[in-house]
Amino acid sequence: MNRRDFITSTAKAGLLFSLPIIPNKFLWVDGSTITFTLLHTNNLQSNLFPVKNEYDTERHTGGIGAHKKVIDDIVKNNPYTLLVDAGDFCGDGPVFDTFKGKAELEALKYLGYHAFTLGEKDFMAGIDHLANNLTLTGMKPVVSNYDFTHTALQNCYEPYKIIEWPNLKIGIMGIVLPLHDKISIPDKEKIVYLDAVEQANTTANYLKQKNCNMIICLSHLGDRYSDGNLSDEILAKNNYDIDVIVGGHTQRFFKQPRIYQNKSSGYTIVNQAGWGGVQLAQLDFEIDNKMNKNLLRTKNFLLKEKKNQ
Amino acid sequence: MLKAISISSFTCLCIACIGHSQTVSTVQFQYHSISSSIQADSATQQWLKPYNDSIEKYLNTTIGFALENVYKGKGGGALGNLVTQAMLHQAQTKTGTTIHAAMLHPASIKGYLAQGNITIGSLTQLLPYNNQLVIVSISGLHLTQFIQQMAADGGWPICGIKYNITPQGNATNIYINNEPIIPGNTYQIVVTDYMKNGNYKCEILKLLPQVSLNTNLRESCKVYIESFTNNHEPLAINKVSPINYVYE
Incomplete structure (x- = not known):
């Protein structure tokens, strides 16, 4: 099904969902719409290879091979596809023990990720090692709520990122949880945490001023907590301009996104895709030249990789 | 497709x-x-091959030999003893000071250590998490409270401390290095950062002063096992439980 057929059939089925209007200077030159696809993962945790099912050794899920196939297929059908990750690309196990995060970053690069943020596990090899890996691979995480000025990371990250296609501009920010009681590494006191909600609002406002059609927050806060700790839910309810929060940390397999009313009386969508690359989440939006953004549909791909014959 | x-x-x-x-x-x-099922395309297989080869080589590296199967068991068992001894050994070696005890959350150990060659791969299956080791300074009062917490949970792997657990789940006759714990004294214990961060029944540790050892649990066990191998000795297994379950 091509893009036009998809939009038409979905619209006929009455499946349109209207998201808030975000006033901005729109870039459209005609009355058409664009279907924008957001593909996302979180907590990949060094799983370059399929995760073994401990109860059924014949079933393997996730892995770079399955990822690549699905991503390529989706991008081929819709070039307006953004691929992002919400942190913890590193995790416990032999891959991390062997490569200390470098192979994991090279995998993100190989798969064509447009943007990613950091999680606490990405610091496991230490600040200097992380900075070295980022430099060697040429990858830069998006982190909006940390000041790394006095560390080796100072030139290795971006506080925001804008990805552009013809007639479409997507603003991306990254929000990382308070790290200091989550990591045990030298010099951790040199990385300065900045208030997540405040920085998210400041960055989103900036991206709005830059005429971004959609603003996406890659968050490693965790979806929500019973003790009221800072979470995606709290950020969703206390922001003004974020359209989608791509979540991580709590490793939840969302079957459908959560939708919250935000501070500007609009809506912020929160979604999360489990862990280990087992699941790949897809959100399809229709964006038009009248400043409307509609969530057309969501998909969650449970990935399985076939063993070599 | x-x-x-x-x-x-x-x-x-x-x-x-x-x-x-x-x-x-x-x-x-x-x-x-x-x-x-999706099979990786040839380009991706090619891309993955050097990583796969390196990991296979790493996982198949032999670091020691176990004369028999070593199991976790109640309160940690012989396997709990082995891992906490490794933690204590590494902490004392790295700091060069007296570390009084080592304690571990039981869920940090998965499965059992099989008789035969011990490889990095088998050790990784045994200790799958990259828990970092930290030294915590704790008062005798708080240490006793923490041991009571562990006793109420059935007893956790521990080294350097002995105690009884009553049928009601209370810790009694607690000794640290064969001496009663003195509430006003400060003790140095080695735990994982998972515990130090106050997770699962370890809230008491959260606010205490700590020093990072810059090593993780698995690496500590690897070094400990290799210390036997380097001396051409079989891996020593202590089957005596430091926890005595008292049945009245």
């Missing part, structure tokens, strides 16, 4: 404000499971 075999649909009725008007519309959420 991708094939979706299971699609669960959820339809949600939503009201969205658009300007001054309201639109009632629905959105369909679909859950697609890709059932047909």
Whole structure:
């Protein structure tokens, strides 16, 4: 099904969902719409290879091979596809023990990720090692709520990122949880945490001023907590301009996104895709030249990789 | 070829404000499971090969030999003894000071150590988490409270401390290095950062001063096992439990 057929059939089925209007200077030159696809993962945790099912050794899920196939297929059908990750690309196990995060970053690069943020596990090899890996691979995480000025990371990250296609501009920010009681590494006191909600609002406002059609927050806060700790839910309810929060940390397999009313009386969508690359989440939006953004549909791909014959 | 075999649909009725008007519309959420197994294409297989080869080589590295199967058991068992001894050994070696005890959350150990060659791979299956080791300074009062917490949970792997657990789950006759714990004294214990961060019944440790050892649990065990191998000795296993379950 091509893009036009998809939009038409979905619209006929009455499946349109209207998201808030975000006033901005729109870039459209005609009355058409664009279907924008957001593909996302979180907590990949060094799983370059399929995760073994401990109860059924014949079933393997996730892995770079399955990822690549699905991503390529989706991008081929819709070039307006953004691929992002919400942190913890590193995790416990032999891959991390062997490569200390470098192979994991090279995998993100190989798969064509447009943007990613950091999680606490990405610091496991230490600040200097992380900075070295980022430099060697040429990858830069998006982190909006940390000041790394006095560390080796100072030139290795971006506080925001804008990805552009013809007639479409997507603003991306990254929000990382308070790290200091989550990591045990030298010099951790040199990385300065900045208030997540405040920085998210400041960055989103900036991206709005830059005429971004959609603003996406890659968050490693965790979806929500019973003790009221800072979470995606709290950020969703206390922001003004974020359209989608791509979540991580709590490793939840969302079957459908959560939708919250935000501070500007609009809506912020929160979604999360489990862990280990087992699941790949897809959100399809229709964006038009009248400043409307509609969530057309969501998909969650449970990935399985076939063993070599 | 991708094939979706299971699609669960959820339809949600939503009201969205658009300007001054309201639109009632629905959105369909679909859950697609890709059932047909996907085989990595040749380019991806080629890309992965050097990583795969390096990891295989690393996992197959032999670091020691176990004369028999070593199991976790109640309160940690012989395997709990082995791992906490390794923690204590590494902490004392790295700091060059007296570390009084080592304690571990039981869920940090998975499965058992099989008789035969011990490889990095088998050790990784045994200790799958990259828990970092930290030294915590703790008062005798707080240490006793923490031991009571562990006793109420059935007893955790421990080294350097001996105690009884009553049928009611209370710790009694607690000794640290064969001496009673003195409430006003400060003790140095080695735990994982998971515990130090106050997770699962370790809240008491959260605010205490700590020093990072810059090593993790698995690496500590590797070094400990290799210390026997380097001396051409079999891995010593202590089967005597430091926890005595008292049945009245």
